[in-house]
Amino acid sequence: MNEKSHGPLHGLRVLEMGQLIAGPFCGQLLGDLGADVIKLEDPAKGDPMREWGRERPEGESLWWSVVGRNKRSVTCNLRTPEGQALARRLAAKADIVVENFRPGTVERWGMSYEELAAENPRLVMVRVSGYGQDGPYSQRPGYGSIGEAMGGLRYVVGDPSTPPSRTGISIGDSLAATFGALGALAALQERERTGRGQVVDSAIFEAVLALMESTVPEFQQTGYVRERTGAILPNVAPSNVYPTADGAWVLIAANQDTVFRRLAAVMGRPELADSPAYSTHGARGERQEELDALVAEWTAGLDAAVLEKMLEDGAVPFGRMFRAPDMMNDEHYRARGSIIEVAHERLGTVAMQNVFPRLSRSPGSVRWPGPPLGSHTDEVLARDLGLDDDEVAQLRAAGAV
Structure with a gap:
């Protein structure tokens, strides 16, 4: 690995306004590859992922240490006019905005793509949601598990003698986030030709559907519906x-x-x-x-x-x-560095998965784990936006940060 590499996305700025998994995992992928990810979090509690996970040594969420890694945490109350104005200022300096609120939410906050692009025409906006930005279900609350069900995955997972199972991880959210990151990179490439950004609409149910192999044509052509088959694929043996x-x-x-x-x-x-x-x-x-x-x-x-x-x-x-x-004890994992230990200010080190895929000349890296809430607020407001102490104090008084 080239230790001097900053990652292939070094120099790109991402403003992450999402929470939980679908939006933040998209931000994690981009940050792993070198992007500067500024994560906006509610000043009171931050991203709920800070509380998730069964095991919480020293009160720290190990899940947050992974999904929040390589991000700068900035407190910003998006439900206040001042917080919304601050987010718009940050979006004006960003290459990518990631959000995973219910469709229509950012529009109510004065941060529709059209409004943000008026100030920053090169902006790429990744919108991750359960059902997509349009269609009759778009306003329904959507979660990964529901997208897995409607995308067809849940029905084929598990033993045929039991009801449909889940995979044990939040695969629907992560797939939508991965497609969101892929779409963002495609939009950045297109921006090189046109100079203009665009919206990347990544729906969880469609991200799951994309991986459902030939299940749709099998039904359309022959009427065959795949069923749960447990540990095997029918007619593939041994x-x-x-x-x-x-x-x-x-x-x-x-x-x-x-x-x-x-x-x-x-x-x-x-x-x-x-x-x-x-x-x-x-x-x-x-x-x-x-x-x-x-x-x-x-x-x-x-x-x-x-x-x-x-x-x-x-x-x-x-x-x-x-x-x-x-995994922790396997020689192949060790030889490839598939699991790394990252310095953590309260836990000493935290073991977690490395950055994938691997690039030969400009690999990504894990530079720090999920940071404490708001630990980069002053840095971003002063250095990145050029606000003075009085302006920052006004934002704090208004409950915006």
């Missing part, structure tokens, strides 16, 4: 999670013909690859359950470490079910 003698679970993906032949050899059953029952992708798919039972019977007699060594030596794709302890 590709499942298999037990080991010491209680671990290992995922083996050997559904391709050549790979299945290698797995059969590792199992000591090379004849399986030549049997008409298992020799082709289609045949294995038709006998998915019985083939999974054969593989599971074999893996259940081996400790995980022995099984993994055999699979690696045989060039069969596999992976153990990792949890946080496994």
Whole structure:
């Protein structure tokens, strides 16, 4: 890694006016890649993410340490005229504004895109919401879980014997944020040609829909509706999670013909690859359950470490079910620096995921974790906006910061 790199987005300024996950994760992605992210927070409590998370050592939200990283925290009460005026001044100096309020909210605050672009025509505005900025559902309150349901993800997650499940993380919010960041970068590239910014409309349900593979054409062309299938994909075998003698679970993906032949050899059953029952992708798919039972019977007699060594030596794709302890102790994670430790003023250091993707010449970095509420307010007001002490005092008296 080039330690002198400031990141590929160094020099870009982002004004983040959102809260919770969908908007702030977009800001995190841009900040990770070097953008200067100024985060506006309510002076009283700040972003609710400061309170989220089950584990809170020393009263600190570990979730906030990640989603708030690389951002400058500025208190600003957007529900006051003075706070709105301050936000407009900051937007006039920004390249990107990120917001994830319900559609119509920033318009009521005098910060529609048209109003902001009148002062800053090059501005790109990322608007993340549950249902998008228009359409009959646009005014409904929208959350990630609802977008996951309406986008089709929830229905296909889980075991077919149970109601639809969730993934265990806020995937809908994060997908909409990721598409928002992608759209912002595309809009910046287009701005290079035209000199003008535009709105990036990222709806959670559409971000989820974008990842739903061929589910729509499958129904439109054949009437087929995908159902929950638990740990497998129908007719793709063997590709499942298999037990080991010491209680671990290992995922083996050997559904391709050549790979299945290698797995059969590792199992000591090379004849399986030549049997008409298992020799082709289609045949294995038709006998998915019985083939999974054969593989599971074999893996259940081996400790995980022995099984993994055999699979690696045989060039069969596999992976153990990792949890946080496994990630922290894994040699590949360590070699790539996938998890880093970031200095924290109260906790010493906090371990968290690194910046992805990796750029060879100008990589991003985690420069600091989520900061204390309002810790950059004076710096931004004085240095970035040029306000004097009296002007800052007036803003504080008005409850704007």
